[in-house]
Amino acid sequence: MITRREFLQASLAASAIVGASGVGNWSRLAAQQALTQDQLLQFDDFGNVTLIHITDLHAQLKPIWFREPEWNIGVGDAKGQPPHVVGKEFLDMFKIQPGSPEAYALTYEDFAALGKAYGKMGGMDRVATVVKAIRAARPESILLDGGDTWHGSMTSFLTKGQDMVNVMNALGVDAMTSHWEWTYGTERVKEIVETQLNFPFLGANIFDAEWDEPAFEPYQIFEKGGVRIAVIGQAFPYMPIANPKWMFPEYSFGIREERMQEVVDEVRAEGVDLVVCLSHNGFDVDRKMVSRVKGIDVILTGHTHDAVPEPVLIGDTILIASGSNGKFVSRVDLDVRDGKMMGFRHKLIPIFSDVITPDADMAALIDAEREPFKADLEEQVGTTESLLYRRGNFQGTWDDLICDAVRSERDAQIAMSPGVRWGTTLMPGDAITREDIHNVTSMTYGACYRTEMTGETIKTILEDVADNIFNPDPYYQQGGDMVRIGGLAFTCDVSQSIGNRISNMALADTGEAIDAAKSYTVAGWASVNEGTEGPQIWDVIEAHVRKIGTVKLSPNTSVSVTGL
Amino acid sequence: MTMTISRRDAILAGFGGFAAAALPGLGLAATMEELTTAFTGGAAPGEGGITLTAPEIAENGNTVPVEVNAPGAVAIMLLAAGNPEPAVATFTFGPAAGSQRAATRIRLAKTQDVIAMAKMADGSIVQASSTVKVTIGGCGG
Numbered sequence: 199m200i201t202r203r204e205f206l207q208a209s210l211a212a213s214a215i216v217g218a219s220g221v222g223n224w225s226r227l228a229a230q231q232a233l234t235q236d237q238l239l240q241f242d243d244f245g246n247v248t249l250i251h252i253t254d255l256h257a258q259l260k261p262i263w264f265r266e267p268e269w270n271i272g273v274g275d276a277k278g279q280p281p282h283v284v285g286k287e288f289l290d291m292f293k294i295q296p297g298s299p300e301a302y303a304l305t306y307e308d309f310a311a312l313g314k315a316y317g318k319m320g321g322m323d324r325v326a327t328v329v330k331a332i333r334a335a336r337p338e339s340i341l342l343d344g345g346d347t348w349h350g351s352m353t354s355f356l357t358k359g360q361d362m363v364n365v366m367n368a369l370g371v372d373a374m375t376s377h378w379e380w381t382y383g384t385e386r387v388k389e390i391v392e393t394q395l396n397f398p399f400l401g402a403n404i405f406d407a408e409w410d411e412p413a414f415e416p417y418q419i420f421e422k423g424g425v426r427i428a429v430i431g432q433a434f435p436y437m438p439i440a441n442p443k444w445m446f447p448e449y450s451f452g453i454r455e456e457r458m459q460e461v462v463d464e465v466r467a468e469g470v471d472l473v474v475c476l477s478h479n480g481f482d483v484d485r486k487m488v489s490r491v492k493g494i495d496v497i498l499t500g501h502t503h504d505a506v507p508e509p510v511l512i513g514d515t516i517l518i519a520s521g522s523n524g525k526f527v528s529r530v531d532l533d534v535r536d537g538k539m540m541g542f543r544h545k546l547i548p549i550f551s552d553v554i555t556p557d558a559d560m561a562a563l564i565d566a567e568r569e570p571f572k573a574d575l576e577e578q579v580g581t582t583e584s585l586l587y588r589r590g591n592f593q594g595t596w597d598d599l600i601c602d603a604v605r606s607e608r609d610a611q612i613a614m615s616p617g618v619r620w621g622t623t624l625m626p627g628d629a630i631t632r633e634d635i636h637n638v639t640s641m642t643y644g645a646c647y648r649t650e651m652t653g654e655t656i657k658t659i660l661e662d663v664a665d666n667i668f669n670p671d672p673y674y675q676q677g678g679d680m681v682r683i684g685g686l687a688f689t690c691d692v693s694q695s696i697g698n699r700i701s702n703m704a705l706a707d708t709g710e711a712i713d714a715a716k717s718y719t720v721a722g723w724a725s726v727n728e729g730t731e732g733p734q735i736w737d738v739i740e741a742h743v744r745k746i747g748t749v750k751l752s753p754n755t756s757v758s759v760t761g762l
Numbered sequence: 763m764t765m766t767i768s769r770r771d772a773i774l775a776g777f778g779g780f781a782a783a784a785l786p787g788l789g790l791a792a793t794m795e796e797l798t799t800a801f802t803g804g805a806a807p808g809e810g811g812i813t814l815t816a817p818e819i820a821e822n823g824n825t826v827p828v829e830v831n832a833p834g835a836v837a838i839m840l841l842a843a844g845n846p847e848p849a850v851a852t853f854t855f856g857p858a859a860g861s862q863r864a865a866t867r868i869r870l871a872k873t874q875d876v877i878a879m880a881k882m883a884d885g886s887i888v889q890a891s892s893t894v895k896v897t898i899g900g901c902g903g
Binding site for chain 2: 453616659673674725
């Protein structure tokens, strides 16, 4: 391996260049009031190999709005470290001008106003243009997809991921790993992997549940420009816990740190020059894993949707976080010599949809995929006067609307909505289409149940979910953001341990304290239990929005966060 | 995989000198302290020379795969500190044992520490422990 000293020299040289041609350039562009495609793609070629990384597309084929989190609390060693830095602190940390294109792309403040200036982001036809341009400059490149690709939209739901499979094949992905892919069930995953994907579906940590033995291809070795590159896949480790295990009972997942070390050692023994981990662990889990597993040069992280404009150096490993929903593509040029990574140059390329010309072939393919469903997708259900977003550790405005819909349509005192990180944004004044509702709810287990729970059970659920995000050891952080709640007020002290974080639980409408022994009516969706009954959540929301016509939310003050 | 014998083979065939003694259904559950004292004979456990592999979060609390490897051990005891009956199993290895490794699945009532102790030929004791979280699940973002 490269020595620490050599590596630091190399990375210092690289970051000096990043300052000139990468993120730093955006501010100058803003000053010029002109963003051009050439400027967004500008990159001084470096070294001899290029990695292109996209992740967590959540099936967003068209340009979208996506507001980055206002709440992204880091606990333990992660406190104050990227990605647990938001808003102004984020701008200060990366020396970004407020109001600039990158401030709009990477942070939440003034989102609605900046969105008007800079437009929607993403779109797989724009991503295709960027990928083609990088490949033209760098034939020795590998395109890697970090997963959460086949899920998240109405068309992906209706085609069981087929639209995304077709698009990713056409884009020429070289390898992927997985998470929500599995919610189509084992049979569908195997059908796609075995008969349709043009590239490997990697997961060193996917094991046969019965025999606890590896079940999927762990890695693929590529040869580019005389450099041998091992790409090791790491699927979402908590698959059967965070999502319904009855949909893929044949498989077990887990971080399996010792397995990752074994696989790294195996490819090193085969003499590869570079080891890349394509991971869906999430940022903090990846940071911990590469601090303990030796021999990974580059980890391409996914799952937690973080867009970080510079690589994070952990020991001798660089960690790259490429955002979500097609908002960004990462280009990483590497200088690999004599079996060592000697340096890198990186750019998180923002996909400003009004600046980057759509690739015509990909645009045609996307339109063809949407055509059979077009009328259904685009039917207007209502209008919003409020900014609607989800992403963040606690409740977003989309969640407020969803919880209102669930309580009203299902006649429940309390609503629970999952703290998933996906879900696109709508701007004030936007129409709400059926597709927009699917973009925040699409899933294969979307039944909206209604049940009774005691105050004690509700507290247990809140404590459990809170520990799955605020446990100071990232290996024990299982899921998404905090569960969203309607009709219930509570305080969450993030610095406490499980059982002690949640207090002051009360019915939000009356202020009446929750009684541990009393039963309350609770409705929600995304239960991981088999056989959950109820109408589909998107139908519940559509019925509610049609009744109210225009969405106008008042600020939600029912959750207090302490211990920061 | 670098293991010379796969887990499947181990479970199906067992190997030389390997015997598992599970201790279910004792009338009165022995405490952690009683079990530890009985196994160690009062020797203070050291660290190192024993590897305990368990998931950080159980996919199913009713059947959690755990594996212990303690080269040179004559016996390995496995405990689940938070179960009503903490004793899980004690594995003994005879002189013909090819390796001193045991893999099994255990039921965990709640989030707790799983503890493995190994007794070496000279009577010394080494210990490893791992917290396994048992969670309600869901909300996987």
